[in-house]
Amino acid sequence: MTVGAAAPQVTLPHGGQLRGLWDHGVRVFRGVPYAQAPRGALRFAAPAPALPWSDLRDATTFAPMAPQLARTARADAPMLGGEDCLAVNVWAPPSKSGAGLPVLVWVHGGGFFRGSASEPLYDGASFARRGLVFVSLQYRLGMDGFMHFEGEDDGAPANRGLLDQIAALQWVQDHIHAWGGDPAQVTVFGQSAGAGALACLLGMPASRGLFQRVILQSPSVACQTLDEAAAIRRAVASLVGVAPGRPALASAPIGSVLHAVHRLAADPSLRVRHGIGGRNFFPLRPVVDGQVLAAPPLQAIRQQWMAQPPDLQVLVGCNVDEMRLYHVPGGAIDRVTEVQALAFAQDVGLSTEAVRACRALLPPAQQTPGELLSALQSDFYYRVPAQRIAALASEWAQSAHRYEFGWASPQWQGRLGAAHAVELPFVFGNLHTTQGQEFTGVAPPANLAQAMHQSWASFARQGDPGWARYGGDTPWVQHFNTASRCEIHSEPARFNLWQGIL
Numbered sequence: 001m002t003v004g005a006a007a008p009q010v011t012l013p014h015g016g017q018l019r020g021l022w023d024h025g026v027r028v029f030r031g032v033p034y035a036q037a038p039r040g041a042l043r044f045a046a047p048a049p050a051l052p053w054s055d056l057r058d059a060t061t062f063a064p065m066a067p068q069l070a071r072t073a074r075a076d077a078p079m080l081g082g083e084d085c086l087a088v089n090v091w092a093p094p095s096k097s098g099a100g101l102p103v104l105v106w107v108h109g110g111g112f113f114r115g116s117a118s119e120p121l122y123d124g125a126s127f128a129r130r131g132l133v134f135v136s137l138q139y140r141l142g143m144d145g146f147m148h149f150e151g152e153d154d155g156a157p158a159n160r161g162l163l164d165q166i167a168a169l170q171w172v173q174d175h176i177h178a179w180g181g182d183p184a185q186v187t188v189f190g191q192s193a194g195a196g197a198l199a200c201l202l203g204m205p206a207s208r209g210l211f212q213r214v215i216l217q218s219p220s221v222a223c224q225t226l227d228e229a230a231a232i233r234r235a236v237a238s239l240v241g242v243a244p245g246r247p248a249l250a251s252a253p254i255g256s257v258l259h260a261v262h263r264l265a266a267d268p269s270l271r272v273r274h275g276i277g278g279r280n281f282f283p284l285r286p287v288v289d290g291q292v293l294a295a296p297p298l299q300a301i302r303q304q305w306m307a308q309p310p311d312l313q314v315l316v317g318c319n320v321d322e323m324r325l326y327h328v329p330g331g332a333i334d335r336v337t338e339v340q341a342l343a344f345a346q347d348v349g350l351s352t353e354a355v356r357a358c359r360a361l362l363p364p365a366q367q368t369p370g371e372l373l374s375a376l377q378s379d380f381y382y383r384v385p386a387q388r389i390a391a392l393a394s395e396w397a398q399s400a401h402r403y404e405f406g407w408a409s410p411q412w413q414g415r416l417g418a419a420h421a422v423e424l425p426f427v428f429g430n431l432h433t434t435q436g437q438e439f440t441g442v443a444p445p446a447n448l449a450q451a452m453h454q455s456w457a458s459f460a461r462q463g464d465p466g467w468a469r470y471g472g473d474t475p476w477v478q479h480f481n482t483a484s485r486c487e488i489h490s491e492p493a494r495f496n497l498w499q500g501i502l
Contacts, residue, residue: 007060010097010178014052018059020090026128027179029090030118031063034171035164037084038140043250044149044156047086047167063087065116066141067254069262079255081116088168089117091124091134092179099180102187104460105172105211106136107165109192109220109421111282113142113261121436126429130457133181135172139164139197142261143236146284148229149246156246158289162200169210187460189215189315191424192382193282196220199389200286200293203300208310213463215456216316216389217427218382218420221297228280229287235274236260236283268340278347281326281381298388298502305396313463314393315456317403317478318386321417322378328415333370341373348380354497361494375494382420384495384502394471399463402470402489403455403478407448410441423480429453445482452480 008020008027020029035047042048064082095101104127108115117136124134139145145161157163173183188211190198195216200223201207202214224232230244237244239260240252249257264271264283271280286293294300304310327333345355355376359367362375386402393400405423409416416422416439425436426449437444455465455478467486468476477489 008094009056012052012175012178016053017056019056021060023091023125025094026125027090027092027094028125029059029092029179031061031087032059032090033063033084033087034137034168035086038086038144038160039083043083043144044160044246046157046160047164049167050086050171062089062116062118063138065118066138066145067258068110068114068141069258071114073259073262075259077259079258085138085140086164086168087117087138088171089124089136090176090179091128092181093128093131093133095180097178097180100182100185101131101133101180102185102461103133103135103172103176103181103183104457105169105186105188106134107139107188107190107194107197108136109190109194109196110141111265112146112161112193112197112284112286113265113282115141115193119435120433121424121428121430123428123430123433126453127457127460130454132457132460133176133179135176135181137165137168139168142284143249143257146286147233147236147249148224148226148287148289149233150226150230157292159200159286159292162197162204162286162292165197165201166204166206166210169207173210184212185460186211187213187215189217189456191217192220192420193285196222196297197286199297199301199385202310202312203295203297203304204293205304212311213313213459214315215459216314216386217423218318218322219316219385219389220381221385221389222279222281222381223286223288223293223296224280225288228277231275232264232280232283235264235271235276238274239263278344281377298385298392301389301392305392309396310398312393312397313399313401313459314389314397315401315403315459315465316386316389316393317405318383319405319418319420319423321374321408322382322420323374324378324415324417325420325422327370327374328412328417328419333374333415334368336368336370336373338369341369341376344373345376348376349501350376350497358494358497361492379494379498380502384498387491387495388502390470390475391472394469394475400470401459401465401467401478402475403465403467403480404489406479406481407445409439411439423452425449426452426480427456448480448482448484451484
């Protein structure tokens with residue numbers, strides 16, 4: 001906090017005021033509601049705008065995270081978070097209203113059933129010190145945000161978590177000028193499920209005009225069909241011990257529901273026993289319901305952009321060893337069987353011949369079933385979608401930039417590699433955080449953080465991260481590593497195996 005400085009305040013368009021705090025020259029406002037708490041009759045409804053107020057309200061404390069369990073929760077673990085979770089946090093330079101600063105909006109990941117905007121890793125002060133207004137948002141997760149109640153959409157629209165994000169972005173349009181932000185210079189960015197959610201938004205007409213730039217880090221675009229969503233709902237209800245309809249699930253103790261979802265996420269064999277295919281790595285995801293989400297994201301993006309090319313600049317990328325985050329800690333990569341690897345391939349539509357071809361393209365030491373499954377899942381969930389979105393953006397959007405993160409983390413005896421999420425502490429410039437060091441170890445390269453953080457800020461300011469654009473004839477890709485480089489990229493031969501699937 002700045003010594004001797006009065007607490008910063010802002011006045012919102014409806015006349016209500018907020019009191020924040022100072023963090024080394026940056027104004028911070030936490031837990032600002034953009035929608036009413038989704039409880040009672042609003043629990044499964046579309047987000048309702050936050051009610052205005054006329055007094056001065058404290059904004060120094062984060063809102064609760066969406067209800068969830070800790071990543072390593074045991075059977076008796078308590079629920080984290082609470083219902084009053086639909087809030088944003090704002091970090092801003094000491095500028096006045098109407099200063100016209102670029103805005104950067106963060107959508108956290110977490111498999112659509114965990115995560116929060118209040119994690120120290122996502123502190124936005126470093127971006128604010130670069131002259132940006134940084135906003136992080138929360139949205140409903142798990143059953144409340146993404147379970148599909150077929151035939152009951154009158155009171156529970158599909159993909160409520162996506163509708164929350166639309167509402168939060170509309171709030172940014174209506175309110176961010178109070179912090180000096182320019183609503184015509186909004187960049188949204190997210191990682192994993194957060195990037196996947198944004199990919200969904202790109203194919204939704206309701207998102208038009210809410211942002212001008214988008215950064216997708218390891219976009220997870222695998223969505224559920226109506227049949228898959230029904231299987232998930234039945235599985236959760238069975239584990240909770242109630243009927244698989246909205247009234248029974250809504251009446252069930254929320255802790256019991258959270259534990260059911262957590263068990264399904266942690267145990268592939270349990271998913272199989274409940275008829276959930278291997279394509280659904282996490283149990284709850286956006287659903288292609290035909291209304292909120294008219295088609296799978298890649299298809300919806302193509303249809304929307306062909307019909308009306310967007311006034312949009314796109315930065316998208318992935319990590320080299322994405323799925324090692326899930327297979328290396330705990331040693332699962334060494335326990336995977338050939339049957340499991342082939343079952344996943346079959347479930348996503350990859351032929352036996354294609355699996356053989358993928359294995360042959362891997363280094364000899366990485367042709368084990370665990371390494372093969374990790375490679376297949378890395379490509380299916382993250383790497384190929386990133387390439388497909390870059391190709392669509394290069395054809396239809398204003399501009400496309402692409403990156404690949406290849407710095408190999410020394411964690412887990414060096415086996416973690418450039419795994420999923422390892423880039424996050426570098427992007428945020430938050431290498432010192434506990435979670436950041438869980439990904440990177442205690443001595444990550446500071447120059448890499450400087451380069452990535454600066455590139456993201458530069459893209460938010462002017463649509464140019466500092467390297468050449470990605471295009472059909474000139475597919476320039478920035479490779480982030482200890483010694484980064486930008487070069488014309490030749491796609492891995494195994495990407496061709498996904499033609500017709502992704």
